[in-house]
Amino acid sequence: MPYAPAAAAQNLPTLGDTSRETLSPLMERKLGEEVMHDIRRDPDYMTDAPLLEYLNNFGWTLVNARPDVRGEAGFDFFFFAVRDPVLNAFALPGGFIGVHSGLLLAAQSESELASVLAHEIGHVAQRHIARMVGSQKQDSMIALASMLLGLLTMRGSPDAGAAVMMGGTGLAMQRQLNFSRDAEREADRIGLSILDAGGFDTSGMVVFFGRLQTASRNYSDAVPPYLLTHPLTTERIADIEARIREQRYRQHADSLDFQLIRARVRVLQDDTELGRREAQFFFETQLKQNTKQQIVAAKYGMAFLAFKQEDYGKAEALLEEAMAAAAPARKNLVLTDLGIEIMLATKREAEALKLVEQAQLQYPLSRGLAHQYARVLIASKRLDEATKYLREQAQLYRQDADVQDLLAQAYSAQGKRALQHMALAESYVLTGSVPAALDQLRIARNAPDAGFYDQSMIDARERELQARWKEELQASKDR
Incomplete structure (x- = not known):
């Protein structure tokens, strides 16, 4: 943001x-x-x-x-x-x-x-x-x-x-x-x-x-x-x-992102077979409007729809058509996001890493790209880099539950069970589920790799959350 x-x-x-x-x-x-x-x-x-x-x-x-x-x-x-x-x-x-x-x-x-x-x-x-x-x-x-x-x-x-x-x-x-x-x-x-x-x-x-x-x-x-x-x-x-x-009229040109996001929402709104057929029909009709943004949005929508149907070859071909039609704006963030997702889905981690690193230079504040970068590092088995990056992200964006979920994935891949469940606990806290967070801390305490420092961290955090949960329960009774 x-x-x-x-x-x-x-x-x-x-x-x-x-x-x-x-x-x-x-x-x-x-x-x-x-x-x-x-x-x-x-x-x-x-x-x-x-x-x-x-x-x-x-x-x-x-x-x-x-x-x-x-x-x-x-x-x-x-x-x-x-x-x-x-x-x-x-x-x-x-x-x-x-x-x-x-x-x-x-x-x-x-x-x-x-x-x-x-x-x-x-x-x-x-x-x-x-x-x-x-x-x-x-x-x-x-x-x-x-x-x-x-x-x-x-x-x-x-x-x-x-x-x-x-x-x-x-x-x-x-x-x-x-x-x-x-x-x-x-x-x-x-x-x-x-x-x-x-x-x-x-x-x-x-x-x-x-x-x-x-x-x-x-x-x-x-x-x-x-x-x-x-x-x-x-x-x-x-x-x-x-x-x-009383105000001066001005014409506002819509951004390409507006059209792309609407295409994306059309696919996400209804994932039933009927919903997908209706989305496909809409995009095919949209293509006939023959304006640049409408063509790009329609091609992108069909590419995203194919991706959701796990037809990755078709998705990539349609995305390339959308990017060609969007030139010179082919480096658009929404288009790039789908390209990275396709590469991850087809196990081309090296290509995905190169693409996400290039995109981050252009969009350094993008939270979506930050999450994708971490996912690519995890998929590439570059787990030490992933955990280091995610810990830094967790310090910078303390309210980002997705970072904690990704950190838990990275720790799990490393076999660090105590840290995995500690990260999951923080994710639950951020999404408002204190009891689930306390359950994760109990699992972390019993993990075979929980060291003295981990136990101390778990104890301190558990006391904080137990006090918070007690206050919430008392407030609920008072009301």
Whole structure:
């Protein structure tokens, strides 16, 4: 994730008296992290590295266009995707912003996608959720987290969401989270200012809302999830249109990455046989549009689809066609990522290592490439290099659970059982599963190669986690 500078000025308006808030920025972030721990365990949470990297690079471009949206709390925004065909996006407390795969596919331009993300950034900047739940006691974190998860569960099944939020206050709290008209207009205004500062076409917001209204007709009597928490009114659209008329029109050229990621999401959204056939048909139709980006995206989509079907020869041939069509941008990170994956799958570790090292020179901050580099080192049996590199990565990126998982793989290949399970314990901690982490530490303690220093490290970490788990259990009882 790109470095985000601290806010230079706090010139965003505030709704209400912040001194009266009972949900502090620290508690707001903690609440968001509580919800994210559960979301990350959901099988529909999309862990795809190129997708996450694109969303966060794109999202931080928007944040950096108006750095004051980070506010006094200096929230570190995190953008992620959920596998769901329903058009939806949502902001969680503390700077976590999610989008559904269906929305990514429905957005016809980067300006449309930017309008959605910028609007959600506006909600976070104004701390709308924090203000709405601010009257709740700070010791009701689990209830608040359950409420938020319930709303997210209602993506395609309102009954499932209601089950999560069962209790006398469930429906009342759901209504609390439905953003008010004033809050929506506030988020729209901030979103438009972000779009303008970032060089995007501000009309993308109106176009997206128009598409959302059209899509809402397909929901029969049910209200689309996005409209459930983001009430859309004719007055609101008119207000956006009036603001757009005051701004200078600018045309924003979509990046190649936008088209490639949408092709990738189309394959990832539905891995059934029917879903794959529909994706193939879409890409074949896309090829007929005969524009450069569409051709590259279609070829790439078919290559990625072939890769997922383990037809690596076909995948490599199609990828080469995509790269040839993309020239001179054939060194694109998304294209390169698939090339490395194909080489790993076909046991060509030396070629993969050369390619990933070249790519890292061009994209030194890419987390996806960092993970691929470690995987290539492990596959190449260069285990000492892998563990050294991953330990350095673990120090630099302390919240990266994937690094700990890779470190565990490297230790396992070396036969270092104690260190393997210690690394797995840290991975579980980062994904919010303290009991599983404690289990891994117990396994590490009993490993035959656990030395005195390892035992000391295990004991110290176990005491920390046991105290943390005790606090969590006590807090759960209090609530």
